[in-house]
Amino acid sequence: MKRRQFNKALAVAGALAAVNPFAIVRAQAQKLKVGVILPRSGYLGFIGQSCQKGADLAPGVIKELLGVELELMNADFESNVDTARTRAERLIQEGAHVLVGPFDSGAASAIAQVAEQRGIPFVINIAAAPQITEQGYKFVFRNFQTAGDIVRNGLDLIGELFQATSTVPRTAVFMHVNDTFGQAMAKGINAVLPRRTQLPFKIVDQIGYDPAAKDLSVEVSKAKATNADFLLLVCRLNDAIILRREMVKQRWQPMGIVSPGSPGMYEEQYFKTLGKLSEYSISNVPWYNPKSNMTKRVEAAFKKANPKDNLVFHGLNVGFTFEAILIAADAFKRAKSTDPKALAEAIRQTNITEKMSLGGPIKFNDKGQVEGIGSACVQNLNLLPTVVLPQEAATAKPVFPVPGYKKT
Amino acid sequence: MPAADLVANVVVSGILTGLVYGLMALGLSVIFGVVRVVNFAHGEMMTIAMYMATVLFAALKLDPFLAMLPVAAAFFVFGYALQAGLINPFITRPEHSQFMLLVAVAIILVNAMLMVFGPDARNVQVDYQLESFELGPLLVDKARLFAAIAAVVAAAAFFAFFRYTLTGKAIRACADNYLGARIVGLNVKHLYALTFGLGAVCVAIAGCAMVLLVDVTPPLGPSYTLLAFVIVIVGGLGSMGGALLGGVLIGVSEALAGLFITPSAKSMFSFGLLILVLLLRPQGLLGKRA
Numbered sequence: 001m002k003r004r005q006f007n008k009a010l011a012v013a014g015a016l017a018a019v020n021p022f023a024i025v026r027a028q029a030q031k032l033k034v035g036v037i038l039p040r041s042g043y044l045g046f047i048g049q050s051c052q053k054g055a056d057l058a059p060g061v062i063k064e065l066l067g068v069e070l071e072l073m074n075a076d077f078e079s080n081v082d083t084a085r086t087r088a089e090r091l092i093q094e095g096a097h098v099l100v101g102p103f104d105s106g107a108a109s110a111i112a113q114v115a116e117q118r119g120i121p122f123v124i125n126i127a128a129a130p131q132i133t134e135q136g137y138k139f140v141f142r143n144f145q146t147a148g149d150i151v152r153n154g155l156d157l158i159g160e161l162f163q164a165t166s167t168v169p170r171t172a173v174f175m176h177v178n179d180t181f182g183q184a185m186a187k188g189i190n191a192v193l194p195r196r197t198q199l200p201f202k203i204v205d206q207i208g209y210d211p212a213a214k215d216l217s218v219e220v221s222k223a224k225a226t227n228a229d230f231l232l233l234v235c236r237l238n239d240a241i242i243l244r245r246e247m248v249k250q251r252w253q254p255m256g257i258v259s260p261g262s263p264g265m266y267e268e269q270y271f272k273t274l275g276k277l278s279e280y281s282i283s284n285v286p287w288y289n290p291k292s293n294m295t296k297r298v299e300a301a302f303k304k305a306n307p308k309d310n311l312v313f314h315g316l317n318v319g320f321t322f323e324a325i326l327i328a329a330d331a332f333k334r335a336k337s338t339d340p341k342a343l344a345e346a347i348r349q350t351n352i353t354e355k356m357s358l359g360g361p362i363k364f365n366d367k368g369q370v371e372g373i374g375s376a377c378v379q380n381l382n383l384l385p386t387v388v389l390p391q392e393a394a395t396a397k398p399v400f401p402v403p404g405y406k407k408t
Numbered sequence: 409m410p411a412a413d414l415v416a417n418v419v420v421s422g423i424l425t426g427l428v429y430g431l432m433a434l435g436l437s438v439i440f441g442v443v444r445v446v447n448f449a450h451g452e453m454m455t456i457a458m459y460m461a462t463v464l465f466a467a468l469k470l471d472p473f474l475a476m477l478p479v480a481a482a483f484f485v486f487g488y489a490l491q492a493g494l495i496n497p498f499i500t501r502p503e504h505s506q507f508m509l510l511v512a513v514a515i516i517l518v519n520a521m522l523m524v525f526g527p528d529a530r531n532v533q534v535d536y537q538l539e540s541f542e543l544g545p546l547l548v549d550k551a552r553l554f555a556a557i558a559a560v561v562a563a564a565a566f567f568a569f570f571r572y573t574l575t576g577k578a579i580r581a582c583a584d585n586y587l588g589a590r591i592v593g594l595n596v597k598h599l600y601a602l603t604f605g606l607g608a609v610c611v612a613i614a615g616c617a618m619v620l621l622v623d624v625t626p627p628l629g630p631s632y633t634l635l636a637f638v639i640v641i642v643g644g645l646g647s648m649g650g651a652l653l654g655g656v657l658i659g660v661s662e663a664l665a666g667l668f669i670t671p672s673a674k675s676m677f678s679f680g681l682l683i684l685v686l687l688l689r690p691q692g693l694l695g696k697r698a
Binding site for chain 1: 410411414417418421422425522526527528529531537538539540547549552621622623625627628662663666667670671672674675
């Protein structure tokens with residue numbers, strides 16, 4: 001064969017390959033490689049490990065559900081934003097078709113930049129800083145409330161809580177972690193609270209603290225000195241434990257501890273470490289619907305994989321991590337390709353109605369943000385996170401103020 | 409303006425925590441003062457002591473204050489062996505070699521802890537951990553008070569050892585004049601190893617006390633190494649009293665910064681203090697001019 005003939009044959013073969021329907025069949029037969037980036041060590045380690053449980057059960061459940069093969073590529077970003085960036089780079093180099101994670105707004109911002117630069121879809125499981133989906137990114141998607149949504153829903157639920165318990169607290173001291181998430185939440189609360197005229201309390205002091213703090217005695221002393229009726233808290237897990245212990249040491253017992261939307265106080269480790277001291281803490285957070293069929297499926301898989309664990313302690317982390325992978329798998333099924341642009345376009349067209357989390361279907365807006373995710377008021381009762389509001393989802397009545405509360 | 413009782417409570421808490429910090433830094437100061445090697449694995453060693461206290465508590469329900477004895481004994485052996493086997497050959501080598509050696513030891517220790525204990529935070533739950541003494545307007549955390557008392561007793565024992573025992577005097581002689589000590593027949597390498605062992609004992613006691621105040625994770629070490637540095641530089645590198653004074657100053661200044669400025673500025677304040685001391689009194693508050 002002459003060179004000219006060879007070139008012609010090559011061009012014809014290339015053209016055929018481009019239009020060949022069998023190429024699509026080949027793509028369908030591929031596995032979707034999902035790079036899962038979570039903080040499985042460091043100060044967010046417990047929550048990262050909890051999220052990982054949701055990722056681990058996803059391939060089995062999704063194979064059964066959608067017939068899609070998934071390969072997880074797990075990476076631990078060690079609760080460090082810079083490490084998150086390098087792990088994302090490495091996962092992409094190693095062939096990840098889509099990234100999922102990372103349970104942290106700072107890390108999510110870093111990974112989003114990498115994903116956008118490299119043109120690889122990134123589905124955020126949990127991270128609330130609004131700016132992540134305000135950058136005009138084309139490859140970044142979030143199936144979680146923004147800090148603004150969390151705050152609005154969380155404050156509305158606080159109003160419902162006061163109504164349901166016929167209490168009228170007048171003052172609150174606001175403590176928050178001083179990281180990307182905590183600052184976004186603080187900004188949201190300061191913006192939204194003055195407009196919520198139905199809420200009877202005012203914030204008498206705002207105390208930001210290091211999320212990796214080893215000692216919160218000064219912060220608690222300062223909060224106690226305000227003599228506020230209740231503690232409004234935006235926390236993580238380790239700091240929530242340290243703070244609760246310090247409150248006991250300093251004999252500070254306000255009407256209650258209420259989070260308008262942050263992790264920590266519904267996590268298993270909070271209960272394990274604090275025992276009875278974990279009781280009555282309240283978290284108004286995006287939560288899962290225990291009655292949905294998807295939850296039942298996931299719960300069965302969770303029990304099989306973790307016979308000693310209870311999904312209720314991991315529901316939020318497992319639920320949103322599972323859903324992030326489900327979104328990727330569903331898009332892969334529709335796109336019939338692992339091409340990043342096709343995957344991103346398919347993710348943009350997502351419409352998942354059968355899901356775990358409360359609220360409407362999973363649909364992304366133009367910014368790559370899912371709207372309408374619901375929150376619940378979750379109170380620690382009998383050593384279990386229990387939905388107490390809204391009433392239609394509640395399995396117990398809220399307790400507020402906490403038993404033994406005395407105004408000092 | 410915060411109320412007087414709030415300030416008093418915060419200051420007392422800062423002093424108590426500072427004393428434990430001081431004991432930790434005392435180990436670093438003793439080692440540097442005699443061996444002239446900066447232990448860059450100091451915080452990591454303390455983290456190991458904290459883990460040992462949690463293990464003894466989990467296995468034998470041994471109170472961390474009782475655990476101080478076996479942990480200190482183990483640390484003495486470890487410190488002695490580390491100096492005799494690994495650091496002594498580096499004594500006459502350039503400082504960057506010593507630095508790299510101890511940084512390598514620190515990294516190995518952190519990774520060994522991750523392999524053995526995993527990334528999860530651990531703690532001990534003793535009966536008195538959440539209790540406090542009420543002294544008028546003061547509310548003193550029991551565990552913090554006991555930890556501070558242990559730190560003061562241990563520091564006093566070290567002072568007495570170095571001042572009144574023959575071995576202590578010999579170690580001080582080595583620190584004052586290496587060549588002179590060798591000429592009069594002192595076994596300098598043995599005394600160096602002994603000193604490192606004693607520095608490790610300081611760290612062990614501080615670690616057992618600290619585990620009552622904070623949860624332990626493997627990455628805790630580097631931050632304690634840094635803290636120990638700040639304390640000894642503020643107090644005076646090589647000065648035992650300076651280490652305790654530096655610890656208390658850092659503890660109180662961090663607490664007051666948290667109260668009067670913002671809790672997030674605590675560390676910033678201690679580094680600010682460090683810069684101030686370096687500018688105005690480079691040898692540290694109780695350090696001797698070189």
